[in-house]
Amino acid sequence: MAVYTDVTDEALYAFLSDYTLGPALSFKGIAEGVENSNYLLHCQAGYFILTLYEKRVNPADLPFFLGLMEHLSARGLTCPVPVKRRDGGALGELAGRPAALVTFLDGVSTRKPDANHCLETGRALAQLHLDGEGFELHRDNALSLPHWRPLFETSREQADSVAPGLASEIARELDALEADWPRDLPKGVIHADLFPDNVFFIGKKLSGLIDFYFACDDSFAYDLAICLNAWCFEPGGAFNATKGRALLQGYESVRRLDAAERAALPILSRGAAMRFLLTRLYDWLNVPPGALVKPKNPLDYLTRLRFHQWIVSSSEYGLAS
Template sequence: MAVYTDVPNEELEAFLRLYDIGFPKACKGIAEGVENSNFLLVTDRDTFILTLYEKRVNPADLPFFLNLLEHLTERGIPCPQPVAARDGGFLQTLCDRPAAIVTFLDGRWPKRPTVSHCGQLGEAMALLHKAGADYDLSRENALGVMDWRPLFEAAADRADEIRPGLRAEIERELDFLEANWPKGLPKGVIHADLFPDNVFFLKDRLSGLIDFYFACNDFLVYDLAICLNAWCFEGEREFNVTKAQQMLTLYQRTRPLTDAEFAALPLLARGAAMRFLLTRLYDWLNTPKGALVRPKDPLEYLRKLSFHKSVTTPAAYGLNR
């Protein structure tokens, strides 16, 4: 989440007349994240999240995202519900951008995830994967392995500004990942961005999953690989195997991994580190001046990538077959 577009009061009031959710009392920008313009919207009836879609979000994908929220909510997954306008549609236009409103979820994201948080996330992720199995719409991962090189090429000429030799290092790793990426693993709907700031807890119990705007159809175990990177490091270098073990154990109680998924985990974790290294590198070099957004350090994921490159067996993540 972030803010790239300011919303004037008169445009907001006109926009809300399309809905039956009351008159706006407050609309405050949310600075966390990097993709869309997000606002905490308070009306005289309730609290909502207003999103204006920007940057990498393809407007053609928005029905996939918004209908997925409705589908998952109906199956008991705690996530925001899209709010229909008076015409019955979830998607409208505000400030010349596609826009939608979703319900507000109570809870706070964990600034310092614990072993318990990691375990609950593993269970919730498995339930999400099972709930998405009968979702009718599909969307390919727009940031899958074959999309990483074009993304890198958009930033390659300036990569060495971040760290000398970074360009060549990334090119070598892309060569390896493209040549060795697994095939034939179980696929389905994944969140693809379950970082701690997208998972809410109330009194240390998981209360909601948010920000589904990278959701897509991909290897289910790739979601786990992303979360190993996002949740299981202390700082940027020390991997916490206890957190990883709890996450994987509780995931498997609901959806056991196949032998092939288990074997592929180190390579997928390595690829997930590369994916976030590249998007952070691009954003670090291209964030517009004046945007209410905090670009994140790409080198954090270079250091995590270095750990995964050293892994020789999936047992390094806390589980033995």
């Protein structure tokens, strides 16, 4: 989440006139995240999250994102649900951007995940993969392997200003990933961005998942690899095997990985690290002027990528045989 687009009081009042939520009582920008503009909105009817979809979001994808939240909620997964307008639709326009309201989810994200957080997250991720079955809309992963090299080319010339030799290191790794990327793994709807700030807890209990705006169809094990990167490394860059074991145990308590997924986990984890290295590198080099957003350091994911390059077996992440 972030704030790129400012919303005036007059524009907000006009936008809310299409809903039956009563007047706005408070309205505050949310600075976390990198993709869309987000606000916490308190109306007479309660609390909501208002999202303005910025230019990197394809408006044609919005029915997928909003419909997926409705589908998953109907299956029992706790997640935000789009709020319908008076005309029955879920999507409007505000400040020149497509915009939608979703329900507010109770809970807080953790800044210091422990093994219990990882266990709960693994279970929830697997449940999401199962609950996504039957969703009728389809969306290709717009940040999958074929898109990484073109994305890299947008940052190649400036990459070495972030770290000496970074451009050549990324180029070599892309060669390796393109040669060895696994095919035909079990796939379906994935979250694709299940970082700690997108998982809420009340006490030790997971209370819900948010931010489905990277969701797409891709391999389930790749989604798990994204979580290994996001949840199981310490601030200094070391992999925490206890957290890795807990995440994988939680996942397999709901959905078992098959042999091909297990064998592919190391290369998928390298790919997941590359995906976030490249998007963070681009964002680091291209912060819009005046945006209320703090770009995340891409070098955190270079450290993770280098770790995964030495992994031979998924058992080294803590996956039980």
